[in-house]
Amino acid sequence: xxxxxxxxxxxxxxxxxxxxxxxxxxxxxxxxxxxxxxxxxxxxxxxxxxxxxxxxxxxxxxxxxxxxxxxxxxxxxxxxxxxxxxxxxxxxxxxxxxxxxxxxxxxxxxxxxxxxxxxxxxxxxxxxxxxxxxxxxxxxxxxxxxxxxxxxxxxxxxxxxxxxxxxxxxxxxxxxxxxxxxxxxxxxxxxxxxxxxxxxxxxxxxxxxxxxxxxxxxxxxxxxxxxxxxxxxxxxxxxxxxxxxxxxxxxxxxxxxxxxxxxxxxxxxxxxxxxxxxxxxxxxxxxxxxxxxxxxxxxxxxxx
Amino acid sequence: xxxxxxxxxxxxxxxxxxxxxxxxxxxxxxxxxxxxxxxxxxxxxxxxxxxxxxxxxxxxxxxxxxxxxxxxxxxxxxxxxxxxxxxxxxxxxxxxxxxxxxxxxxxxxxxxxxxxxxxxxxxxxxxxxxxxxxxxxxxxxxxxxxxxxxxxxxxxxxxxxxxxxxxxxxxxxxxxxxxxxxxxxxxxxxxxxxxxxxxxxxxxxxxxxxxxxxxxxxxxxxxxxxxxxxxxxxxxxxxxxxxxxxxxxxxxxxxxxxxxxxxxxxxxxxxxxxxxxxxxxxxxxxxxxxxxxxxxxxxxxxxxxxxxxxxxxxxxxxxxxxxxxxxxxxxxxxxxxxxxxxxxxxxxxxxxxxxxxxxxxxxxxxxxxxxxxxxxxxxxxxxxxxxxxxxxxxxxxxxxxxxxxxxxxxxxxxxxxxxxxxxxxxxxxxxxxxxxxxxxxxxxxxxxxxxxxxxxxxxxxxxxxx
Numbered sequence: 154x155x156x157x158x159x160x161x162x163x164x165x166x167x168x169x170x171x172x173x174x175x176x177x178x179x180x181x182x183x184x185x186x187x188x189x190x191x192x193x194x195x196x197x198x199x200x201x202x203x204x205x206x207x208x209x210x211x212x213x214x215x216x217x218x219x220x221x222x223x224x225x226x227x228x229x230x231x232x233x234x235x236x237x238x239x240x241x242x243x244x245x246x247x248x249x250x251x252x253x254x255x256x257x258x259x260x261x262x263x264x265x266x267x268x269x270x271x272x273x274x275x276x277x278x279x280x281x282x283x284x285x286x287x288x289x290x291x292x293x294x295x296x297x298x299x300x301x302x303x304x305x306x307x308x309x310x311x312x313x314x315x316x317x318x319x320x321x322x323x324x325x326x327x328x329x330x331x332x333x334x335x336x337x338x339x340x341x342x343x344x345x346x347x348x349x350x351x352x353x354x355x356x357x358x359x360x361x362x363x364x365x366x367x368x369x370x371x372x373x374x375x376x377x378x379x380x381x382x383x384x385x386x387x388x389x390x391x392x393x394x395x396x397x398x399x400x401x402x403x404x405x406x407x408x409x410x411x412x413x414x415x416x417x418x419x420x421x422x423x424x425x426x427x428x429x430x431x432x433x434x435x436x437x438x439x440x441x442x443x444x445x446x447x448x449x450x451x452x453x454x455x456x457x
Numbered sequence: 458x459x460x461x462x463x464x465x466x467x468x469x470x471x472x473x474x475x476x477x478x479x480x481x482x483x484x485x486x487x488x489x490x491x492x493x494x495x496x497x498x499x500x501x502x503x504x505x506x507x508x509x510x511x512x513x514x515x516x517x518x519x520x521x522x523x524x525x526x527x528x529x530x531x532x533x534x535x536x537x538x539x540x541x542x543x544x545x546x547x548x549x550x551x552x553x554x555x556x557x558x559x560x561x562x563x564x565x566x567x568x569x570x571x572x573x574x575x576x577x578x579x580x581x582x583x584x585x586x587x588x589x590x591x592x593x594x595x596x597x598x599x600x601x602x603x604x605x606x607x608x609x610x611x612x613x614x615x616x617x618x619x620x621x622x623x624x625x626x627x628x629x630x631x632x633x634x635x636x637x638x639x640x641x642x643x644x645x646x647x648x649x650x651x652x653x654x655x656x657x658x659x660x661x662x663x664x665x666x667x668x669x670x671x672x673x674x675x676x677x678x679x680x681x682x683x684x685x686x687x688x689x690x691x692x693x694x695x696x697x698x699x700x701x702x703x704x705x706x707x708x709x710x711x712x713x714x715x716x717x718x719x720x721x722x723x724x725x726x727x728x729x730x731x732x733x734x735x736x737x738x739x740x741x742x743x744x745x746x747x748x749x750x751x752x753x754x755x756x757x758x759x760x761x762x763x764x765x766x767x768x769x770x771x772x773x774x775x776x777x778x779x780x781x782x783x784x785x786x787x788x789x790x791x792x793x794x795x796x797x798x799x800x801x802x803x804x805x806x807x808x809x810x811x812x813x814x815x816x817x818x819x820x821x822x823x824x825x826x827x828x829x830x831x832x833x834x835x836x837x838x839x840x841x842x843x844x845x846x847x848x849x850x851x852x853x854x855x856x857x858x859x860x861x862x863x864x865x866x867x868x869x870x871x872x873x874x875x876x877x878x879x880x881x882x883x884x885x886x887x888x889x890x891x892x893x894x895x896x897x898x899x900x901x902x903x904x905x906x907x908x909x910x911x912x913x914x915x916x917x918x919x920x921x922x923x
Contacts, residue, residue, distance in 0.1 A: 315719040
């Protein structure tokens, strides 16, 4: 046993070493740097909690944090519901399951930067607005019935051009990669024993009751896993806003990761950026712990 | 008995540790006859090739250092050259020469990242500081916050000024004289109105003038109204009445209501990337744009048959024949701690010789080089005649103008620019009046500048590392 442990440790040594050097050391160092004024080129100068107290008064930090929270609050439930819906849909069809899965998964294969540029065209060139225009025409026609002198016609929003719609546009764009999560849901869905559904059918359960009382409890560990992953993902959103809006218009899509990046690598305020990273870490940690707490009695593990 | 795979696995971290412990700069490729220097640059594509060819020209000259070794330069192009160089300086292994943008050099000088070039210039009787046009030389010199005297921190590679470019075909189609650019701001407004078109459904198809396109100089509009962004010492002047007047003028182009302003931003976001045939100016979506001397290259590549002209952007005040332009520049520097400063200086000096600069900026034998102007007062008429940019004289004249301005040399310039960008968007989308938007910038930036100056004064540059 001892020998095996020794050998195991030996084999794991390169990994342990890499972890310590490239993850653990930077992690610990960033705690220290968050208490310093550090521009990379000069020796870090200890400033106590100055960075944190400056953060508390930094309007832009609060703005970025609020934007990030709003993005997370919109994108996490929306993507969870949509991916689950797609997975249940694909699972319920008798033929072509593989084809549908592939179609839903394809967007995941496109690099984030390319997707961002394509979506800039979709929003900017009026492609999406053109698709939605007929819907607005019908709405305006209906409004005219009540108000024949109607002047203020409804139109599709200006998407990324509008400070109100830019953030929801990014959420909308984020939805096109739900194929990945849907894929994981599908794998778990196919794992739910068919006899449970049969038994429910014999008992006269409706399709909705089957989803609510069998499907959801059976796949709850995966829902939980996906939720945690989307919390982390949503709080680290960077590529799409960085490329598509640069944080604009008027900072409507300026998220915390970009503010950290700007401080660390544009204005070289490494200490301040480290302090901000730790705040972001704490936010994610609190939300993850909350998710664990809430899910304790709601996630069903068949093995237990 | 320990088996071979275990030894191999265990040796990986040991090797790493040994490497860290005995860390030394990589040995320069140095023989008794030659010494190799490294040069990191940002350009790719034709601009990169023009610089590579200039470095090859330098190599072919076989310059020698004091020890009599032949200097060879290795050219390496990369993205984010500024960040990578700064990290390499912090790590103690910088290249011998690094190419930056002039607008950030003063920040790096304050960070103690660069060698001052006076030590080389003072010992070099051949080097003449007076040969440079003033607007470009101003970029090279800077008095660091903690210093008492002005020093030289970089030398030009390719300078640029900006001008109003107009599409002659679109002018003709709109019933305007294609050979006559707007001379006043009022004319510019009138021309823009004639050049703006919508389709039957009311959607915008082309704009006469769209101030946020390309949006690279949204911080600079005040200069065309005689405004300034700082007092040159320690005060931010974002809310200078002249800056406010400039932004009020811009509001003439953002539509009649908030929704039209948003549509214009969305219209702009639908433009293709700058270096593509879908560029707003090249594809005829915007008839007049402010662009730099480099625009001619991209017109030549992507729309060679386009008929266009360029002229000074009008100003709100009587400039007495000295139009306003933004003088910007790419520069080369010698990073602090580099292994071969003397040899690096030889490269800087060659590129800043008449031969090197003309070859880089627009020589026929270098495929037209980067197609830009030189930073020198004297322009060789033969060189100018064979230059690929047929309207280069416009940009040379602009560089000679006493109203050729540079970005403010403030330690917080990047943040200031970001604040101005965001304020511009707020103003454009009618979420704030120009007074309010610029007033907010003023309120936010002055304390940031005060704090940065205080920190820099407290730090002694000489005490930095390495």
